[in-house]
Each structure stands twice: as structure tokens, then as C-alpha cells.
Amino acid sequence: MVHYDQAAKLQASATHAGSSLKGVATLAADVAAALAAASVSLIGTNLIRAQLGEPVIALTDPGFRLHLTIITVLTVCVLFWYRAEGHYHRRQALADQLKAVMGGAVIGALCAATVQFAFVEVGSRLLTLSYWALLPVLVMLGRMAARDILRATGAWSMPSVVFTCASRAEEVGDFITKRDEIGARLDRVVAVNAMTAEALVQAMRRAVNDGQAVIYAPSAGDPLQQAVIDQLVMTGTPFMLSPQIGRLPNEAEVLDFPPEDVALMEVRDPLGRPLAVMVKRAFDVAVAGLAVLALSPVLALLMLAIRSDGGPAIYRQPRIGKGGRIFQCLKLRSMVLDADVRLEALLKADRDAAEEWRAYQKLTHDPRITPVGRIIRKLNLDELPQLINVLRGDMSLVGPRPMMDTQTGEYGERLAAYIRMRPGITGLWQTNGRNATTFAERARLDAWYVRNWSLWRDFVILVRTLRELVASSGR
Numbered sequence: 001m002v003h004y005d006q007a008a009k010l011q012a013s014a015t016h017a018g019s020s021l022k023g024v025a026t027l028a029a030d031v032a033a034a035l036a037a038a039s040v041s042l043i044g045t046n047l048i049r050a051q052l053g054e055p056v057i058a059l060t061d062p063g064f065r066l067h068l069t070i071i072t073v074l075t076v077c078v079l080f081w082y083r084a085e086g087h088y089h090r091r092q093a094l095a096d097q098l099k100a101v102m103g104g105a106v107i108g109a110l111c112a113a114t115v116q117f118a119f120v121e122v123g124s125r126l127l128t129l130s131y132w133a134l135l136p137v138l139v140m141l142g143r144m145a146a147r148d149i150l151r152a153t154g155a156w157s158m159p160s161v162v163f164t165c166a167s168r169a170e171e172v173g174d175f176i177t178k179r180d181e182i183g184a185r186l187d188r189v190v191a192v193n194a195m196t197a198e199a200l201v202q203a204m205r206r207a208v209n210d211g212q213a214v215i216y217a218p219s220a221g222d223p224l225q226q227a228v229i230d231q232l233v234m235t236g237t238p239f240m241l242s243p244q245i246g247r248l249p250n251e252a253e254v255l256d257f258p259p260e261d262v263a264l265m266e267v268r269d270p271l272g273r274p275l276a277v278m279v280k281r282a283f284d285v286a287v288a289g290l291a292v293l294a295l296s297p298v299l300a301l302l303m304l305a306i307r308s309d310g311g312p313a314i315y316r317q318p319r320i321g322k323g324g325r326i327f328q329c330l331k332l333r334s335m336v337l338d339a340d341v342r343l344e345a346l347l348k349a350d351r352d353a354a355e356e357w358r359a360y361q362k363l364t365h366d367p368r369i370t371p372v373g374r375i376i377r378k379l380n381l382d383e384l385p386q387l388i389n390v391l392r393g394d395m396s397l398v399g400p401r402p403m404m405d406t407q408t409g410e411y412g413e414r415l416a417a418y419i420r421m422r423p424g425i426t427g428l429w430q431t432n433g434r435n436a437t438t439f440a441e442r443a444r445l446d447a448w449y450v451r452n453w454s455l456w457r458d459f460v461i462l463v464r465t466l467r468e469l470v471a472s473s474g475r
Contacts, residue, residue, distance in 0.1 A: 334373025
């Protein structure tokens with residue numbers, strides 16, 4: 001029993017140390033962000049006041065002292081909110097933390113406005129607004145910097161051992177390697193197929209003695225799973241568990257009924273919220289309408305340049321929309337007029353090109369693209385006319401990638417998810433590999449998006465798309 005307790009303490013100590021370092025670094029970044037936001041808001045406010053001929057706000061002003069007291073108290077409350085959301089101990093992607101970060105800043109601003117706006121002179125209102133507007137931006141930038149520092153020093157990822165069945169070894173190993181935010185560096189995979197529960201638990205403790213974290217990924221229906229979990233939990237041993245329960249929406253809610261040992265998972269239809277669906281459509285129309293008005297001069301110039309070869313500027317291609325309805329997807333023409341004929345000839349003559357087309361439905365070096373087309377593709381301008389598709393109701397700003405009717409067979413059972421939503425100008429495929437994404441992976445991403453749709457996820461995808469467009473070196 002002594003060895004049993006020592007191993008559990010070692011596991012707890014190693015895991016706690018790694019988690020605490022990341023939590024302390026994240027908290028320090030948040031505090032630094034708050035100090036920076038307060039400083040920048042004061043400097044910016046005084047610059048604006050000076051331009052307007054108003055007296056600057058001094059550090060000794062009673063109004064500023066009250067402002068500082070209010071934002072300090074509220075910022076501490078917001079940091080406690082972030083802690084309650086798991087930001088200082090839970091393994092999360094930064095994008096998944098953004099919603100809580102912005103929500104905390106909005107609540108803080110509302111509380112500050114309630115207390116301060118009625119009692120403090122007008123200049124402090126700009127201080128308040130600028131501080132709470134800057135805080136979430138600087139918090140996210142600070143957390144990015146903190147993670148980069150931890151990665152550079154080798155403190156971000158903890159050496160880890162995966163205990164799993166042979167059938168899941170590749171899947172789980174690839175997942176841990178791919179998802180850096182887990183903070184696990186895969187050292188080795190241990191097959192558990194022929195191990196007893198006691199041998200498995202002892203092997204986990206030997207891994208702990210070597211300073212490694214334990215990840216347990218049993219197969220579905222593994223008869224040893226409960227015995228292993230019970231021993232780890234009852235001895236206070238932290239570990240990561242990857243149960244094989246299939247594909248579930250992220251918003252699936254676990255319902256427990258103490259003191260029963262049986263739990264339920266409630267899975268709601270994300271599209272079964274009429275108000276949210278209406279907001280998505282209203283947002284699409286508003287943004288697409290404004291974008292068409294703002295970009296119409298650019299669109300007109302591009303169309304003139306494309307028509308210089310004597311062909312039409314707009315290319316229409318049948319695509320499958322919501323409910324399986326066929327619509328004409330609009331794009332600026334970037335290929336020669338006989339593109340389909342040339343593609344057929346190329347695929348017959350070039351085996352490598354044919355293999356690439358089968359996997360990606362695209363060609364890295366496509367001889368059909370015109371000189372003007374190469375430019376508009378590099379600048380991601382060829383899909384501008386799809387804003388008109390959005391206004392017509394054929395498409396959405398965010399959604400599954402528009403699919404040709406010849407590709408339905410390759411979607412398989414995932415087609416049922418695809419046709420539940422309007423296809424999008426951008427989507428998960430745009431922010432997860434683009435050209436490097438195989439068609440099979442694209443179908444998986446589309447189905448995942450439909451199962452997990454939310455207005456917030458659309459916002460995150462739009463932000464990531466803007467980042468991809470800025471950083472893109474072309475297709």
C-alpha cells in the first residue's frame with residue numbers, strides 16, 4: 001500500500017506542477033494585459049482630450065482614482081470568472097477561451113458603467129470604455145505570448161504515455177500530436193489488449209515514476225475500463241481519459257442524478273433554434289449587402305480585366321444547396337474557356353495529376369488557370385460574386401463547402417448533414433488546411449460543422465478566415 005500511495009502522490013505532483021506553471025503563466029499574462037489596458041486607455045484618453053482642448057486627467061485626480069478603484073475591483077472579479085471557466089487549469093484552445101474572455105469584459109464594462117457613469121466626470125467615461133475594449137484584445141495577445149514562451153522553454157508540453165487498444169493507437173496518437181493545446185508530448189503508446197487491470201494500473205504508475213503523464217484510451221465496451229478508472233479515481237490519481245463513445249456534438253450535456261452511478265447525455269439539434277437560425281440569416285444579408293456595395297467598384301474592374309480574353313467574367317457552376325436544391329454558384333472566371341475539356345485530357349495523360357484530383361478535387365499546378373485568374377486566386381477575389389448568392393438565399397457566409405452534384409457519392413452518409421444548411425463562402429475547410437485538405441476530410445469537417453453549429457462558432461470561423469486571407473500566399 002505504501003508503494004501504491006507514493007505512486008499516486010508522484011502522479012499528482014507531476015501533473016499539478018505542469019498544470020500550475022501553465023496556470024500561473026496565463027494569470028500573469030492576464031494581469032499584465034490589465035495593466036497595459038489601463039495605461040494605454042489613460043494615454044489615449046489624454047491625447048484625445050488634448051486635441052479637444054480639454055484638461056488632461058492626472059493620476060492624482062479624484063475621478064481617476066475612483067475609476068482605478070472600480071476597474072481594479074471589477075477586473076479581479078473577471079479574473080475569478082476566467083478561473084471558474086477553467087482558463088487557468090483546463091486544457092483549451094485559445095479560440096475556445098475567446099467567448100468567455102469577451103463575455104467577462106462586456107459584463108465588466110456594464111457593471112463599471114452602472115457604478116461610474118452617473119458619478120464621475122465625462123472624461124472618465126472614455127477611460128472606462130477604452131479600458132474594457134482593450135482588455136479582451138490584450139488578454140488574448142498576452143496568452144498567445146505566454147504559450148509561445150512556455151513552448152520555447154519546453155515547459156508547455158509534458159511527456160505522456162498513451163495506454164490504449166491496438167485499434168485506437170494510431171487515432172489517439174495522431175490526435176495528441178496534432179492538438180498542441182492539450183500540452184502533451186507523446187513519448188510512447190502502450191497496447192493494453194492483453195493486460196489485466198492490475199498490470200495496467202501498475203504500468204501507469206511506472207510511467208508516473210518516470211515523470212510522464214498518463215492518457216487512458218480504452219476501446220468501446222472494454223471490460224477492464226471501469227476497474228482501471230475506479231482504482232485511479234479512488235487513489236486520487238489524476239489522468240486523462242479518452243472514452244470511445246463515437247461522434248457527439250460538442251454541446252452534448254451530461255445529466256447526472258446523484259447518488260446514482262448512471263448518467264445521461266442530452267444531445268440537442270443545434271439547428272432546432274429558430275431564433276438563432278434567423279439571426280444567422282439576418283447577419284448574412286446585412287454583411288453581404290454592405291460588402292457588395294463597398295466592393296462593387298473593385299468587382300467591376302476585375303470583370304473588365306477578365307473579359308479581355310473574349311470570354312464571360314462570371315462563371316456559373318451548378319452546386320448542391322440546402323435541401324439538395326441545385327443552384328448556380330457564381331465565381332469570377334479564373335480559367336480558360338475550354339477548362340473542362342483540358343481537365344479531362346490532362347487526367348487521362350498524367351497519372352499523378354489524376355491521383356491528386358481524386359484525393360483533393362483540385363490540382364496544385366493547374367494549367368487551366370489564366371494569368372488574370374492566377375492573380376485573383378492569389379488575392380482570394382474569385383469568390384466575391386458569391387456574396388450575391390448569399391443575398392439570393394443560395395448560400396451563407398459560413399457553412400459547408402459548396403458541393404458539385406458529381407461529388408455526392410463521395411460524401412456518403414454525411415450528405416444528410418450537408419443538405420441541412422446553406423453552403424458557405426467560408427467554413428472549417430477554409431481554416432483547416434484549405435488545399436492540403438483531402439475531399440474525405442472536407443466531408444468530415446462539413447458534417448462536424450453541422451453537428452456543432454452555433455452563432456459563436458460562425459464568428460470564430462470568420463475571424464480565422466480573415467487571418468488566413470491576410471497570411472495566405474495563394475492557392
